[in-house]
Every structure is written in structure tokens, then in C-alpha cells.
Amino acid sequence: MESREGYSGRILEKLNGIGAHVGDIIRVQRGAEVLEGTLIPKSHATDDEYLILKLKSGYNVGIKDGSEVSIQLLSHGVKPAFKKPPIPSRSGELPKVSVISTGGTIASRVDYRTGGVEPALDAEDLYSVFPELADIANIKTSVLFNVFSENITPQHWKRMAHAVADAVRDGAHGVVICHGTDTMGYTAAALSFILQNLPIPVLLVGSQRSSDRPSSDAASNMVGAVSTAIQAPFAEVVVVMHETISDEALSVHRGTKVRKCHTSSRDAFKSVNSSPIARFHVMEKRFELLNDDVRKRDGAAALTLEDTLDENVALLKFYPGMSPDILESLIDRGVHGVILEGTGLGHVSSSFYRPVERAAKEGLFVGMTSQCLWGRVNMHVYSTGRDLLRLGVTPLEDMLPETALIKLMWVLGRTRNLPEVRSMMTKNIAYEISGRRWQWEEEGRGRLQ
Amino acid sequence: MESREGYSGRILEKLNGIGAHVGDIIRVQRGAEVLEGTLIPKSHATDDEYLILKLKSGYNVGIKDGSEVSIQLLSHGVKPAFKKPPIPSRSGELPKVSVISTGGTIASRVDYRTGGVEPALDAEDLYSVFPELADIANIKTSVLFNVFSENITPQHWKRMAHAVADAVRDGAHGVVICHGTDTMGYTAAALSFILQNLPIPVLLVGSQRSSDRPSSDAASNMVGAVSTAIQAPFAEVVVVMHETISDEALSVHRGTKVRKCHTSSRDAFKSVNSSPIARFHVMEKRFELLNDDVRKRDGAAALTLEDTLDENVALLKFYPGMSPDILESLIDRGVHGVILEGTGLGHVSSSFYRPVERAAKEGLFVGMTSQCLWGRVNMHVYSTGRDLLRLGVTPLEDMLPETALIKLMWVLGRTRNLPEVRSMMTKNIAYEISGRRWQWEEEGRGRLQ
Numbered sequence: 001m002e003s004r005e006g007y008s009g010r011i012l013e014k015l016n017g018i019g020a021h022v023g024d025i026i027r028v029q030r031g032a033e034v035l036e037g038t039l040i041p042k043s044h045a046t047d048d049e050y051l052i053l054k055l056k057s058g059y060n061v062g063i064k065d066g067s068e069v070s071i072q073l074l075s076h077g078v079k080p081a082f083k084k085p086p087i088p089s090r091s092g093e094l095p096k097v098s099v100i101s102t103g104g105t106i107a108s109r110v111d112y113r114t115g116g117v118e119p120a121l122d123a124e125d126l127y128s129v130f131p132e133l134a135d136i137a138n139i140k141t142s143v144l145f146n147v148f149s150e151n152i153t154p155q156h157w158k159r160m161a162h163a164v165a166d167a168v169r170d171g172a173h174g175v176v177i178c179h180g181t182d183t184m185g186y187t188a189a190a191l192s193f194i195l196q197n198l199p200i201p202v203l204l205v206g207s208q209r210s211s212d213r214p215s216s217d218a219a220s221n222m223v224g225a226v227s228t229a230i231q232a233p234f235a236e237v238v239v240v241m242h243e244t245i246s247d248e249a250l251s252v253h254r255g256t257k258v259r260k261c262h263t264s265s266r267d268a269f270k271s272v273n274s275s276p277i278a279r280f281h282v283m284e285k286r287f288e289l290l291n292d293d294v295r296k297r298d299g300a301a302a303l304t305l306e307d308t309l310d311e312n313v314a315l316l317k318f319y320p321g322m323s324p325d326i327l328e329s330l331i332d333r334g335v336h337g338v339i340l341e342g343t344g345l346g347h348v349s350s351s352f353y354r355p356v357e358r359a360a361k362e363g364l365f366v367g368m369t370s371q372c373l374w375g376r377v378n379m380h381v382y383s384t385g386r387d388l389l390r391l392g393v394t395p396l397e398d399m400l401p402e403t404a405l406i407k408l409m410w411v412l413g414r415t416r417n418l419p420e421v422r423s424m425m426t427k428n429i430a431y432e433i434s435g436r437r438w439q440w441e442e443e444g445r446g447r448l449q
Numbered sequence: 450m451e452s453r454e455g456y457s458g459r460i461l462e463k464l465n466g467i468g469a470h471v472g473d474i475i476r477v478q479r480g481a482e483v484l485e486g487t488l489i490p491k492s493h494a495t496d497d498e499y500l501i502l503k504l505k506s507g508y509n510v511g512i513k514d515g516s517e518v519s520i521q522l523l524s525h526g527v528k529p530a531f532k533k534p535p536i537p538s539r540s541g542e543l544p545k546v547s548v549i550s551t552g553g554t555i556a557s558r559v560d561y562r563t564g565g566v567e568p569a570l571d572a573e574d575l576y577s578v579f580p581e582l583a584d585i586a587n588i589k590t591s592v593l594f595n596v597f598s599e600n601i602t603p604q605h606w607k608r609m610a611h612a613v614a615d616a617v618r619d620g621a622h623g624v625v626i627c628h629g630t631d632t633m634g635y636t637a638a639a640l641s642f643i644l645q646n647l648p649i650p651v652l653l654v655g656s657q658r659s660s661d662r663p664s665s666d667a668a669s670n671m672v673g674a675v676s677t678a679i680q681a682p683f684a685e686v687v688v689v690m691h692e693t694i695s696d697e698a699l700s701v702h703r704g705t706k707v708r709k710c711h712t713s714s715r716d717a718f719k720s721v722n723s724s725p726i727a728r729f730h731v732m733e734k735r736f737e738l739l740n741d742d743v744r745k746r747d748g749a750a751a752l753t754l755e756d757t758l759d760e761n762v763a764l765l766k767f768y769p770g771m772s773p774d775i776l777e778s779l780i781d782r783g784v785h786g787v788i789l790e791g792t793g794l795g796h797v798s799s800s801f802y803r804p805v806e807r808a809a810k811e812g813l814f815v816g817m818t819s820q821c822l823w824g825r826v827n828m829h830v831y832s833t834g835r836d837l838l839r840l841g842v843t844p845l846e847d848m849l850p851e852t853a854l855i856k857l858m859w860v861l862g863r864t865r866n867l868p869e870v871r872s873m874m875t876k877n878i879a880y881e882i883s884g885r886r887w888q889w890e891e892e893g894r895g896r897l898q
Contacts, residue, residue: 333778343631
């Protein structure tokens with residue numbers, strides 16, 4: 001039974017019938033459609049009717065069983081021996097980089113028998129998966145935890161921040177955090193606020209395709225992140241991921257301005273309302289700074305962790321027909337602040353005026369961002385915007401809604417005094433607000449404030 | 450007092466002091482900063498401390514008064530006479546196009562005295578604002594209502610659909626709907642589902658800059674939309690807006706695949722997970738079809754309005770630290786269905802498993818889209834996705850979250866039977882789902898279903 005892990009019912013009978021075990025190569029046919037791959041164990045949570053195959057492309061596929069589905073055993077799987085290479089002797093002389101693993105597929109190695117992915121636990125594993133690293137850095141690894149990034153919470157951000165502090169104390173030249181891509185943008189924003197007075201760069205890196213797949217971006221992203229950790233002149237929290245779908249270059253995005261903008265593409269991460277601050281040329285292993293306005297690396301800077309986060313906040317994306325009761329009920333439940341993801345320049349329907357006014361009267365912070373994502377809110381152009389300003393809504397410039405939410409957690413962790421909250425939310429703390437340019441400036445007009 | 454409409458307090462005193470009236474050109478100085486423009490009336494809703502100027506660039510600007518602000522009268526305003534030109538004699542022979550105004554700035558003319566914008570009520574007004582139209586079409590105009598698009602509700606969508614039906618009965622060759630840009634994408638999606646068996650094209654058009662501004666996109670968008678209404682071989686609901694920030698070309702976006710992706714730029718509208726189906730070359734007034742897979746124009750098609758919409762639905766954008774109570778309380782309040790805007794390939798944290806399972810057990814539809822916006826959800830890749838599938842979540846392919854929400858309103862308006870709702874939500878009704886390609890196909894692999 002062990003070797004048919006997780007399978008049951010009719011599928012188990014079929015597997016028994018052909019003598020197939022987990023790790024074996026099988027062919028699944030349905031009508032004219034044929035798929036071949038390695039049978040992999042099924043999580044207990046997966047629907048009973050699904051068979052899970054790891055295709056040669058590296059994708060795991062769930063195939064729904066049915067009377068028209070036939071299964072054929074092609075060959076028995078062989079588990080390749082996994083030999084750890086010795087740690088290269090040079091590495092001790094190289095700059096120290098701390099690699100912190102939090103989950104995600106990048107700092108992992110694949111069990112070729114099962115197709116399962118395990119965290120790469122130590123430096124030896126990491127060098128064996130990414131041998132180029134041995135020529136670049138003296139890597140200290142730690143597995144902080146191992147969670148899918150959709151399960152990351154503010155508590156995890158605090159633990160990451162403390163791990164960064166440990167690495168700084170340990171003399172690291174830079175810190176690389178391996179992270180699942182789903183919420184990497186949120187974590188990057190959170191660390192940008194928590195890690196105050198940072199002496200060295202902190203680089204979040206992930207991969208959109210796991211390292212056992214030919215199209216994987218894991219190696220280039222990992223090598224790029226470690227190289228950038230050493231070469232970068234800045235001390236900021238950034239995300240290092242593919243610039244395009246090719247392997248040519250990586251983009252280094254500011255932690256407060258970056259967002260995952262594609263479910264699966266390798267160039268999913270984009271800087272929004274800002275440009276990447278650096279580029280890493282993969283083939284030449286060359287770092288290129290694209291923006292001089294960066295927080296400089298400074299070994300003398302004394303890192304402080306401002307890690308009190310108020311999680312009692314909410315992000316509401318507005319849509320036509322949205323019930324204002326959703327906001328009313330958040331206020332009823334005692335939420336401390338709300339970020340609205342409004343339409344266009346920063347609007348919600350007039351049916352929201354009442355709860356917005358109530359929120360402001362009860363001392364809650366209500367901030368406005370735009371669901372357009374690109375561009376800046378401007379609540380002086382239309383009367384709806386001016387109405388909302390009058391009711392106490394604070395416009396949040398060109399901040400991403402996600403970044404605004406996390407900043408609000410962080411600000412409310414410092415103060416609940418509404419004027420102070422408003423002042424901090426509109427002050428640039430970690431490059432979350434791009435240069436305060438009003439629109440008419442783009443047309444060569446004067447400057448108002 | 451009439452001539453200082455809306456002003457009070459200290460600002461009114463300053464205006465009285467220099468003898469400035471609404472419509473006059475004034476100069477406002479604060480320190481080294483100077484702004485000149487026309488004093489325009491203030492909405493009663495605007496903050497007392499603000500002075501509203503219409504700049505030469507066309508922007509209305511609110512300037513906060515203060516002791517350091519000085520105001521100077523430059524010249525008294527003159528209200529230019531507004532002469533309606535005669536309706537061109539040729540227009541009766543040209544194809545009939547129905548232009549329906551719902552608000553927004555495009556089908557409006559500006560009162561140059563006050564800077565206020567009024568809806569262009571009749572064909573004469575429209576020809577006077579956009580003289581090129583006289584050579585293109587015989588235009589029948591109607592002002593359906595006049596609301597900022599952030600205040601558009603499902604009730605307005607129904608009224609628009611009925612107005613389209615009237616135009617079809619009246620023999621229109623195409624229908625152009627002038628609409629504010631904030632929620633134009635939502636309206637386009639709604640009409641795509643409501644207007645079944647459409648015989649002619651329905652084109653939503655707006656402008657990002659009002660027609661009194663030199664950089665306005667109003668004329669090119671309006672002329673492009675009316676021309677496309679006549680030349681397009683398709684009978685679909687589309688959005689016609691600038692392709693780039695230049696005036697060279699307009700993009701024709703499918704109503705279910707379009708989204709406002711910039712707060713202020715002229716090329717704010719983008720097709721997501723799809724390409725524009727046509728282009729309109731502004732200078733040559735030339736229509737170019739870019740996609741052969743369109744629903745063909747068919748004079749014999751008998752339009753039906755499927756306009757029952759269930760507004761008791763919600764769109765929830767997930768974020769780290771989000772309280773599952775938000776979903777619980779929606780279920781408590783008897784919501785009929787929820788669209789989740791999950792992370793990455795379609796995930797939410799495991800803390801949402803309980804309310805998701807409860808929703809499914811209580812017969813609610815829970816659909817998954819991705820906050821990445823670009824790309825397709827795939828809930829077979831990671832165990833979180835498979836868990837959510839098992840709990841009853843329906844993956845919605847590459848549908849925009851906004852489109853998924855509106856489709857759910859429409860589907861629940863037809864049936865509350867959960868298997869039927871699921872089946873309709875995953876069936877392509879108005880091109881809302883792009884070709885069902887699994888990711889490995891992109892790597893040349895076979896087809897599963």
C-alpha cells in the first residue's frame with residue numbers, strides 16, 4: 001500500500017491491476033488523448049477521483065478517472081541516488097550571504113522518484129542544486145519555516161525580520177529570502193517597513209517553475225539574487241525575478257512597488273508606478289544599477305525592527321452594486337482601518353458615503369487607492385473625489401493597494417491617533433510613494449505642492 | 450453672491466476683496482508657486498477651504514487656502530456664445546448610429562464661463578462638438594441618464610440594455626454608449642451577458658481627458674467609436690479607447706476581457722488574457738479587424754435581453770492576514786455566491802477552508818479568479834488548489850475577477866441550482882474565457898480536455 005500512497009477506490013484497483021507503484025512511469029489514455037509521466041503520491045486532500053502524474057515538462061497534473069480512462073505501466077521508476085558534493089574549499093573566502101528558506105519551490109530539491117519537492121536544508125544541498133553558487137558566495141543557510149506563501153501571515157513577516165537581524169549580526173553581506181511567489185510582493189512590502197535602518201540588501205527570490213523542470217527559472221533567479229546580494233550598492237528590500245520570459249536578465253524591484261501580475265509566466269513580477277532599480281545580466285553575471293536614488297549600503301547602520309503590526313485592518317475592492325453593508329459590518333466588528341481599492345482616480349459610489357463618514361467619525365483611518373493599479377489617485381478632479389475627501393478619506397497617491405494595506409498595519413502598530421496615522425500614511429517611508437508629481441506637471445505646468 | 454457660487458468664509462472674503470467672480474481669470478500665488486486659471490463654481494460638497502480653478506491645461510484644481518495664499522484678479526471672464534450649427538444636410542443618407550449618453554465627459558460640452566461640463570443633449574450639440582461626425586453617420590442621440598460611472602449600478606445596466614434594444618428596433622447600424630471610464634469595463638461585461646443574440650455592434654466609449662483640454666481623447670475616441678459602429682463586421686459589446694498615449698490608433702477591446710489599468714493615462718484600457726479584436730486608425734479613419742473569431746453582424750438575429758441580475762453576490766480580494774470572518778459574515782447575511790480573487794494560480798490561505806466548505810455545503814457558489822489578473826488559474830498544481838477544489842471551489846480559468854462577478858450576477862439571475870451555476874460559470878458565453886489551453890500546451894504537450 002505504501003507504494004500507492006494516497007490512492008484509493010477505483011483508481012487504486014486500476015493501479016493494482018497493472019502492478020503500478022508510485023514512482024513508476026505510466027501512460028494515461030482518454031480517447032485520443034495520451035499523457036505519460038511519473039505516478040506521484042496523492043495528498044490526502046486531493047479528490048479521490050484524481051490520479052496525479054508528473055509530466056516530463058515538470059508539471060504535476062491531476063487527471064480525473066472515468067470509465068473511458070485507461071492506464072498502462074511503461075516502466076518501473078528508479079530512485080536516483082542523491083549525492084551531496086563536498087562544500088567547495090574556496091567558499092570560506094567569499095563574501096558571506098545568508099539564504100533563508102521560508103517555503104516555495106526555489107530553495108528545494110526534487111525527489112525524482114515521487115516528484116515531490118523537499119526544502120534544501122543546508123548549504124551542501126544548495127550548492128548541489130545550484131553549483132554556480134560555490135564560486136560566488138560563502139552561503140549560510142537556514143530553513144526558517146516551510147509554508148506555501150498563501151499561508152504566510154504577519155507573524156511570519158516578523159520571524160523573517162528577526163532572521164534578517166540575526167544574519168546582520170552574523171556579518172552577512174546580504175540576505176536572500178527564498179519565498180513562494182503568491183504573496184512575495186506582500187512580504188517584500190512588509191519587510192520594507194519593518195526593517196528600519198537596514199545596513200545591507202535583503203532580496204526576496206522565488207521561482208515560477210520548479211527546479212526540476214527544463215524551463216525552470218530557479219537557478220537563474222537564485223544565482224542572480226545571491227550575486228545581487230554581494231554586488232548591490234543599496235540596502236533595501238527588493239524582489240529579484242525574471243525581467244522577461246527569457247533567461248537573459250533579472251529585474252530588481254523595490255519591495256513596496258512590486259506585484260505579481262501573471263499566474264504562471266516567469267516574468268510575472270512587475271514594478272508598478274516605478275521602474276526596477278537594477279538589472280542582473282544572467283549570462284555575464286553582471287549587476288547593473290538603474291536608479292541612483294537608492295538607500296545606500298551602510299555597514300554602520302544599526303538595524304531596528306519595527307515589527308508591531310496591527311492586523312485589524314481590511315482591504316476592500318469596490319465594484320458596482322457592492323453593498324455598503326460590507327464596510328458597515330467591518331466597522332461594527334471594530335476594524336481599526338480600511339484601505340479602499342476604488343475606481344479610476346479614487347472613487348466609490350455615493351452609497352458608500354454614509355459608512356465612510358461613520359468610519360471617519362469613529363476615528364478609523366480610511367485610505368483610497370485605485371483598482372487600476374497603475375497611475376495615481378487624484379481626488380480633486382471630480383466631485384465624488386472631493387466629497388470623499390470632505391468625509392475624511394485619505395488619498396494614498398500612487399501606492400499599490402496591497403502596499404497601502406501593509407503600511408496601514410505597520411502605522412497602526414505605532415499609533416492609533418488619526419491625525420498621526422494620516423500623516424504617516426501620506427509620508428514616504430520606504431519609497432512606497434513615487435515622486436509627488438501632479439498630473440499637469442506632465443504637461444509642463446507649474447508645481448502646486 | 451450668485452457670481453461666487455459655493456464659496457464662503459475666508460475665501461469668499463478674499464474674492465470680494467478683489468472683486469473676482471466665477472468665470473473670471475485669477476492668479477493664485479503661494480510662495481514661489483503661481484497658478485492661473487478660471488475661477489469655477491464650487492460644489493456644495495467641496496471643503497470650505499478650497500478654491501477651485503480651471504487651469505489652461507483643462508484640469509480643475511483645488512487649492513487649499515491659507516494665510517500664505519494670495520489671489521489676484523487678472524481679467525473678467527466673458528461667456529462665449531454657443532452657436533449650434535445646422536444639422537448637415539447629407540447626414541440623413543448616412544448609416545444610422547445610435548449614440549446613448551449615460552454620463553462621463555465624452556458626450557458633453559463645456560461651459561467656458563464656469564468650466565462646468567454639461568451633457569450634449571442632441572445631435573446638433575454632438576455635431577457641434579465633433580464636426581467630423583457629420584460626414585460619417587446619421588446620428589440619433591439620447592441622454593439615458595447622467596451619472597458619474599462610479600455610481601452606475603446593475604439597474605443602470607438594464608436601462609442601457611433596453612436602450613440598445615430600442616436602437617435595434619429603430620434600425621440602427623450600431624450603438625455607441627458614452628460612459629464614464631471608472632466602471633466602463635464592468636458595464637461592458639454586463640452588457641456582454643445581458644444582450645443575447647445581438648444583431649449589431651455595441652460600443653462603449655469614454656474619454657480620459659475632457660473635450661475642452663488640448664490633450665483630450667474625446668474627439669478621436671468618439672469619431673472612432675461611431676466609425677467602428679458602421680464598419681465593424683462583428684456584433685459584440687466592445688470598448689473603444691486609445692491604443693497608446695498618442696492619437697494614432699484606438700483599440701477595440703472585448704467587453705468581457707477589458708479593464709481600466711491606469712488612473713489617468715489615455716491608453717488606460719487594456720485587454721487582459723486576450724488581444725484587442727480590432728484597431729481603428731484615427732488619421733485614415735480606417736477600421737482594421739485583428740481577430741477572425743468574432744460573432745458576426747447579423748441583421749436577422751433577434752436580440753433578447755437576459756436582464757435578470759442577482760446582486761446578492763460579492764467579490765473578495767484575498768490578502769495575507771485577511772480574516773475568514775469576512776467570508777463567514779457574508780454567508781451569514783445570505784449572499785448567493787462569492788468570487789474570490791486569490792493569489793497566484795488560485796489560492797487562499799488554509800484559514801479560509803472552513804468558510805469555503807461551509808459556503809459550498811449551504812449551496813453557495815464560490816468561484817476562484819486570480820489577483821494577478823493576467824494568466825489562468827490552475828488549481829491542480831499545488832495542494833492548496835486541490836484542497837480548495839475538493840471543498841467545492843470552482844476555478845474560473847482566465848476570467849477577470851470583475852467579469853466573473855458580473856457573470857455570477859447574471860447566472861444566478863437564471864438559476865440558483867448549484868450544479869447548473871457551476872456549469873454555466875465555466876462555459877464560455879461571451880468570450881469571457883480564452884481558449885482552454887492548459888499550461889503544458891504552451892510547452893508543446895498534449896491536450897487533456
